[in-house]
Amino acid sequence: MQRLLAPVLTAAVAVMLTHACAESETVIQDSIGTQYQTVRLVEVIGGLEHPWAVAFLPDGSMLVTERPGRLVHVQDGEPTELSGVPEVVSIGQGGMMEVAVHPDYEENGWVYLTYSEGSSDATATTLARGRIDGDAFTDVEVLFQQDRHSSRGRHYGSKLVFMDDGTLLMSIGDRGADPPRAQDLGDHAGTVLRLNDDGTPAEDNPFVGVDYAHDEIYSYGHRNIQGLDIDRQTGVIWSTEHGPRGGDELNVVEPGKNYGWPVISHGRNYGTEQQWGRGRVRDGMEQPVWEFLPTLAPSGLAVVRGDQFPDWEGNLLAGGLASRQIQRVVVEGRTVVHIEALLLGEIGRIRDVRVGPDGNIYIVTDHGDGAVYRLEPA
Amino acid sequence: MQRLLAPVLTAAVAVMLTHACAESETVIQDSIGTQYQTVRLVEVIGGLEHPWAVAFLPDGSMLVTERPGRLVHVQDGEPTELSGVPEVVSIGQGGMMEVAVHPDYEENGWVYLTYSEGSSDATATTLARGRIDGDAFTDVEVLFQQDRHSSRGRHYGSKLVFMDDGTLLMSIGDRGADPPRAQDLGDHAGTVLRLNDDGTPAEDNPFVGVDYAHDEIYSYGHRNIQGLDIDRQTGVIWSTEHGPRGGDELNVVEPGKNYGWPVISHGRNYGTEQQWGRGRVRDGMEQPVWEFLPTLAPSGLAVVRGDQFPDWEGNLLAGGLASRQIQRVVVEGRTVVHIEALLLGEIGRIRDVRVGPDGNIYIVTDHGDGAVYRLEPA
Numbered sequence: 151m152q153r154l155l156a157p158v159l160t161a162a163v164a165v166m167l168t169h170a171c172a173e174s175e176t177v178i179q180d181s182i183g184t185q186y187q188t189v190r191l192v193e194v195i196g197g198l199e200h201p202w203a204v205a206f207l208p209d210g211s212m213l214v215t216e217r218p219g220r221l222v223h224v225q226d227g228e229p230t231e232l233s234g235v236p237e238v239v240s241i242g243q244g245g246m247m248e249v250a251v252h253p254d255y256e257e258n259g260w261v262y263l264t265y266s267e268g269s270s271d272a273t274a275t276t277l278a279r280g281r282i283d284g285d286a287f288t289d290v291e292v293l294f295q296q297d298r299h300s301s302r303g304r305h306y307g308s309k310l311v312f313m314d315d316g317t318l319l320m321s322i323g324d325r326g327a328d329p330p331r332a333q334d335l336g337d338h339a340g341t342v343l344r345l346n347d348d349g350t351p352a353e354d355n356p357f358v359g360v361d362y363a364h365d366e367i368y369s370y371g372h373r374n375i376q377g378l379d380i381d382r383q384t385g386v387i388w389s390t391e392h393g394p395r396g397g398d399e400l401n402v403v404e405p406g407k408n409y410g411w412p413v414i415s416h417g418r419n420y421g422t423e424q425q426w427g428r429g430r431v432r433d434g435m436e437q438p439v440w441e442f443l444p445t446l447a448p449s450g451l452a453v454v455r456g457d458q459f460p461d462w463e464g465n466l467l468a469g470g471l472a473s474r475q476i477q478r479v480v481v482e483g484r485t486v487v488h489i490e491a492l493l494l495g496e497i498g499r500i501r502d503v504r505v506g507p508d509g510n511i512y513i514v515t516d517h518g519d520g521a522v523y524r525l526e527p528a
Numbered sequence: 529m530q531r532l533l534a535p536v537l538t539a540a541v542a543v544m545l546t547h548a549c550a551e552s553e554t555v556i557q558d559s560i561g562t563q564y565q566t567v568r569l570v571e572v573i574g575g576l577e578h579p580w581a582v583a584f585l586p587d588g589s590m591l592v593t594e595r596p597g598r599l600v601h602v603q604d605g606e607p608t609e610l611s612g613v614p615e616v617v618s619i620g621q622g623g624m625m626e627v628a629v630h631p632d633y634e635e636n637g638w639v640y641l642t643y644s645e646g647s648s649d650a651t652a653t654t655l656a657r658g659r660i661d662g663d664a665f666t667d668v669e670v671l672f673q674q675d676r677h678s679s680r681g682r683h684y685g686s687k688l689v690f691m692d693d694g695t696l697l698m699s700i701g702d703r704g705a706d707p708p709r710a711q712d713l714g715d716h717a718g719t720v721l722r723l724n725d726d727g728t729p730a731e732d733n734p735f736v737g738v739d740y741a742h743d744e745i746y747s748y749g750h751r752n753i754q755g756l757d758i759d760r761q762t763g764v765i766w767s768t769e770h771g772p773r774g775g776d777e778l779n780v781v782e783p784g785k786n787y788g789w790p791v792i793s794h795g796r797n798y799g800t801e802q803q804w805g806r807g808r809v810r811d812g813m814e815q816p817v818w819e820f821l822p823t824l825a826p827s828g829l830a831v832v833r834g835d836q837f838p839d840w841e842g843n844l845l846a847g848g849l850a851s852r853q854i855q856r857v858v859v860e861g862r863t864v865v866h867i868e869a870l871l872l873g874e875i876g877r878i879r880d881v882r883v884g885p886d887g888n889i890y891i892v893t894d895h896g897d898g899a900v901y902r903l904e905p906a
Contacts, residue, residue: 445869490774
C-alpha cells in the first residue's frame with residue numbers, strides 16, 4: 151500500500167538544497183530570522199490529507215496520522231499506509247487523531263492511537279494500540295473508550311503523552327454537549343485521564359475510591375485540550391485548550407483539579423459580547439496560566455528541551471489552527487513572560503508541534519494537502 | 529500642486545462598486561466577517577508616500593500627512609498637497625507626523641502638526657499650527673519644541689489629542705537615548721504633555737511649581753506612545769506604547785503618574801531572553817493595563833463611539849505596524865476582557881486608526897505606496 155507522492159512546492163521561495171536534507175525533502179525557507187534563533191524550514195513530506203499528529207520510532211522513521219482514518223509510516227521520505235488500523239468515523243473534527251509511541255517501544259513495539267469510533271449518529275473518543283509489522287498494523291487492542299457516545303462531531307480532545315512513571319495522559323474534550331458534561335466526574339467528557347499502558351486507570355489517580363467519579367480521571371472541567379506535553383526537566387504538565395470566543399487557555403494540569411469549564415471562562419459567548427457563564431473566577435476552580443488574545447485556536451504543544459535550540463530551551467511551542475502560527479511562549483516557573491509568533495501565515499493551519507528525537511521541531515499542517523515540516527537551526 | 533494619482537488596486541479581490549462609494553474610491557472587500565460585525569473595506573485614497581495620520585474637517589474633507597514632509601488635503605477624492613508647511617527632517621522614524629484639527633476649527637481654522645525639526649545630525653519633536661487657505665498652509669506658528677535635539681532618528685512619539693477642556697495632549701518618545709531620559713522630569717523625552725492650544729503649559733498640570741520639572745509634563749516614564757485617544761464617554765485617556773521586545777503596552781494615562789520606563793518593563797532585552805532593567809514591578813510606577821503578546825508594534829489608537837458599530841461601542845482599536853493588524857480590544861472599566869484581530873495581513877502595516885465624523889473607521893497604512901481606508905458596516 152505504498153503511495154507515491156509528487157514533491158510539492160508550497161512556497162515560491164523554495165530552493166532545493168539537497169546537501170542539507172534527505173533527497174525527498176524540500177527546503178521551504180533556508181533562513182528565517184526570529185528573535186533569538188535563525189532557523190530553516192524544511193518540508194519533510196507533503197501530500198498528506200489532513201494529517202493530525204506525528205510521532206517518531208527509534209529507527210528514525212516517522213508515524214503520521216491522517217484524519218480520514220490512516221496511519222502512515224514514513225521511512226527515508228517514503229510514505230507507507232499501514233493496513234489494519236482501527237476503523238474510524240471521520241465526521242466533523244473526528245477521525246484518526248493522535249499517535250504516540252510507548253517509551254519502551256524497543257522492547258514491546260506498542261504504538262498508541264486515538265480516534266473517533268461509532269456511527270455517523272454518535273461517536274466516542276477511543277484509545278487503541280497495535281504493532282507495526284511491515285505494511286501492517288497488527289495485534290490491535292482497543293484499550294479505552296469514553297463512557298458515552300455523542301451526536302456532536304466535535305471536541306474530541308485526543309492528545310496523548312506518556313509520563314515518566316510509564317502512565318499515559320489522554321485528553322477528552324467536552325464533546326460540545328448540551329447539557330454540559332465537563333463538571334461531571336461520572337463522565338469522561340472534558341477531562342484529562344491517566345491510564346496504565348494497558349488502558350486501565352492508574353491506581354493512584356485522584357478520584358480512585360470516590361463513588362460517583364470515574365477512576366481514570368486526573369483533572370476535569372476542561373473544554374477541549376488539543377495541546378499536551380510534559381516538561382521533562384520540571385515535570386510540569388502543560389496543556390493548551392480551546393475556549394469559547396477569546397477563551398483559549400494555557401494551563402498547568404494537576405491531579406484532582408477542576409479547570410472550571412463551563413462554569414467559568416475568560417471567553418465570551420459567541421454572537422454577543424457577553425461574558426461566559428457565571429464569570430471568570432470561582433473558588434475551587436483553576437485560573438489559566440495565560441489567555442491567548444487574540445484567539446490562537448490551539449493545537450499541538452511541545453516543550454523545547456535538547457541541544458538544538460539553546461535560546462528556546464524550556465519554551466513552549468503552541469500551535470494555532472485559525473491563527474496560522476506557532477507561539478513561542480517563554481515561561482518563568484508558571485508565569486508567561488514573553489511570546490513570539492513564529493511562521494505566522496507561512497504554512498497555514500498548524501495541527502501538531504513536536505520536538506523530534508534529533509532535537510528539531512516537527513510541525514504538521516491541517517490541510518487537505520497537508521505536510522510535515524521540520525524547523526532546524528540554520 | 530494638485531497631484532493626479534492613478535487608482536491603485538491593492539487586492540486581487542477588489543471589486544468596483546461605484547454605487548456604494550465616491551467615484552474615486554475602491555471597494556477592497558465588500559463583506560468581511562468579523563466576530564460581531566460584518567464590515568466593508570474601502571480604499572478612500574491610495575498612492576500616498578508613508579502616510580502617518582489622518583484628520584477630518586467640518587466640511588467632510590480630510591487631511592493626511594506624509595512622513596517625507598507633506599500635508600495633503602483630500603476633497604472629493606482629489607488630493608492637494610498644501611504649500612508652506614514647516615520644513616521637516618525626515619530621517620529614521622521622523623518626518624511629518626501627526627495632524628489634528630482644533631475643536632473650534634469653524635471659528636479659528638487651526639490645524640496642528642507634529643514633526644521632526646533640526647538637521648540630519650539632531651532632531652527634536654516639534655508642534656506647529658497653521659490655517660488652510662486654498663492650496664496653502666498659512667499663518668504657521670511653531671508652538672512647542674522638546675527641550676533637547678537628539679542624534680537618534682527614533683521614538684518621536686508625536687500623537688495629539690484635544691481634551692474636552694480645550695487643552696492638547698501630545699506624546700513625545702524617549703528618543704532611544706542613552707543615557708535614558710524618560711525618568712527625568714526636566715526633560716520632555718518620554719512623556720505625555722498637556723498644553724494650551726497656543727503651546728503654553730496648561731496651568732493646572734501636575735508638576736507646575738515643581739522646580740526641577742517641566743511645566744508641560746502630564747505623565748512620564750513612557751518609551752514611545754504612538755497611539756493616544758480619549759474615551760469621550762468615560763473621560764479615560766488610553767495610550768498604546770512601544771516597549772522593548774514583547775513589552776508593548778496599553779496604558780491609562782493619568783496626571784503626574786510615572787509609567788516606569790526604562791526602570792521597569794514587561795519586555796525583554798533585544799538579543800537575549802533577559803528581563804528588562806530592574807524587573808516588572810516597582811512601587812510608585814504604574815503597571816500597564818495590558819501587555820500585547822505577541823508583539824503588536826502599536827500605532828494609532830481609536831476609541832469607538834457613535835452609531836455605526838453598536839457591537840464595538842467603547843472598544844479600542846489599536847493599530848499594529850509589524851503585526852499588520854488592528855486589535856479590537858474590549859475593556860470593562862480598565863480591564864481587558866477580549867481581543868479580536870482585524871484585517872490581519874490584509875492591508876499591511878497599520879500606521880493610524882481614527883473614528884471619522886461619520887462614525888466609520890479610517891485606517892492609514894505605512895507604506896511607500898500607502899493609503900487611507902474606510903471600514904464601514906456592510
